[in-house]
Amino acid sequence: MTLKNQKHLFDIQDDVTYLNIASQSPTFKATYNAGLEGLKQKSQPYTIKTSDYFEPVIELKKLFSNLVNAEHYNRIALIPSVSYGMATVANNIVLNEGDEVLVIDEQFPSNMYSWQKLAKTYNATIKVIEAPDTVKQWNEDILNAIHEKTALVAMGNIHWSNGSLFNLKAISVKAKSHNSLLVIDGSQTVGALPFSIKDIQPDALICAGYKWLFGPYGCAYGYFGPYFDNGNPIEENWTNRLDSEDFSGLTNYQPEYKPMANRYSVGESGNFIYVKMQIEALKQLIQWTPKGVQDYCKQISLEAVKELKALGCKIEEDNYRTHHLFGIKLPENIDLHALKKDLFNKNIFVSFRGNYIRISCHLYNTAEDFKPLINCLASHL
Numbered sequence: 001m002t003l004k005n006q007k008h009l010f011d012i013q014d015d016v017t018y019l020n021i022a023s024q025s026p027t028f029k030a031t032y033n034a035g036l037e038g039l040k041q042k043s044q045p046y047t048i049k050t051s052d053y054f055e056p057v058i059e060l061k062k063l064f065s066n067l068v069n070a071e072h073y074n075r076i077a078l079i080p081s082v083s084y085g086m087a088t089v090a091n092n093i094v095l096n097e098g099d100e101v102l103v104i105d106e107q108f109p110s111n112m113y114s115w116q117k118l119a120k121t122y123n124a125t126i127k128v129i130e131a132p133d134t135v136k137q138w139n140e141d142i143l144n145a146i147h148e149k150t151a152l153v154a155m156g157n158i159h160w161s162n163g164s165l166f167n168l169k170a171i172s173v174k175a176k177s178h179n180s181l182l183v184i185d186g187s188q189t190v191g192a193l194p195f196s197i198k199d200i201q202p203d204a205l206i207c208a209g210y211k212w213l214f215g216p217y218g219c220a221y222g223y224f225g226p227y228f229d230n231g232n233p234i235e236e237n238w239t240n241r242l243d244s245e246d247f248s249g250l251t252n253y254q255p256e257y258k259p260m261a262n263r264y265s266v267g268e269s270g271n272f273i274y275v276k277m278q279i280e281a282l283k284q285l286i287q288w289t290p291k292g293v294q295d296y297c298k299q300i301s302l303e304a305v306k307e308l309k310a311l312g313c314k315i316e317e318d319n320y321r322t323h324h325l326f327g328i329k330l331p332e333n334i335d336l337h338a339l340k341k342d343l344f345n346k347n348i349f350v351s352f353r354g355n356y357i358r359i360s361c362h363l364y365n366t367a368e369d370f371k372p373l374i375n376c377l378a379s380h381l
């Protein structure tokens with residue numbers, strides 16, 4: 001089934017061209033209303049039931065585990081950010097001197113600082129796989145760099161700034177053959193590109209929730225595989241312990257955690273406002289399916305990609321990049337400062353990195369949305 005434009009579900013003004021969801025997603029009207037319901041509940045706290053602290057959280061975890069094809073919802077933790085998720089992972093890794101942590105060139109900082117700290121603690125090395133000329137070569141370089149000293153591979157399934165696609169299946173097989181842990185930052189793909197835990201088998205998958213998952217800023221998701229089952233969380237929240245639903249027995253301090261990844265959820269993860277919003281958002285995405293979203297984005301951007309190439313912009317080959325997010329390298333002679341100003345004045349939102357523009361689109365966009373961007377670019381050449 002081909003999806004149709006869904007702008008009516010959003011609150012985006014008609015005179016705005018928003019091609020920047022990779023920075024921050026807009027909210028569905030339904031998500032906005034769910035947030036208001038949460039606010040109402042907070043205004044009338046006597047309407048909050050004990051079950052409200054737990055049952056919506058379980059529903060949300062089930063939805064996320066469905067979206068990423070995980071084996072059990074108890075493998076999902078609700079966390080506030082990618083940095084929190086990566087700190088949790090790092091808190092459970094012991095390295096040997098000389099071990100390597102493999103990362104990708106110019107990886108997002110929340111998927112870097114924890115490894116730098118970890119490597120420093122154990123006298124290990126960060127091995128950065130630099131970007132060669134093609135994504136095909138990049139994938140080969142990553143595979144060739146995994147060997148017996150690789151203790152951890154920490155990367156995204158695409159490059160967050162230009163959508164370069166990494167072959168996670170092959171990387172996972174190679175990592176497992178050397179007993180290396182595989183930790184994926186799915187922030188720029190999960191929700192908009194199919195991702196299956198059962199297929200890729202990462203040890204952890206950490207995703208920001210406020211981009212392609214349409215949650216509020218301050219929500220994220222973590223999948224933690226069996227390696228982490230008896231690990232150490234970075235804080236000790238009461239709701240993560242067994243029988244915490246029994247409010248009358250909370251000071252019968254409980255040494256046992258709830259199963260699997262439950263120990264890694266952030267304190268107050270039952271946030272009535274956020275969880276309601278997140279549930280609405282994931283329900284909608286599951287209905288659309290990540291493949292449906294990806295196919296829609298491909299269809300609306302096909303013509304624009306051709307036109308941008310004709311203007312002298314460089315864009316990676318179709319099969320080596322995503323279509324919901326991709327980078328365009330601008331012609332050398334362009335005045336970046338003037339272009340940025342012009343785009344801003346025309347309400348055209350994209351993101352800039354050096355000589356690159358990152359375009360990211362979704363179901364509120366149409367093929368027409370690329371025209372103002374292309375016209376604006378053309379007028380600067």
Ligand SMILES: Cc1ncc(COP(=O)(O)O)c(C=O)c1O
Nearest residue numbers: 081082083108110160185187208
């Ligand atoms: C790949 C990637 N990971 C993570 C994040 C966000 O990290 P955090 O939730 O720690 O702020 C971003 C934000 O742009 C991102 O692009």
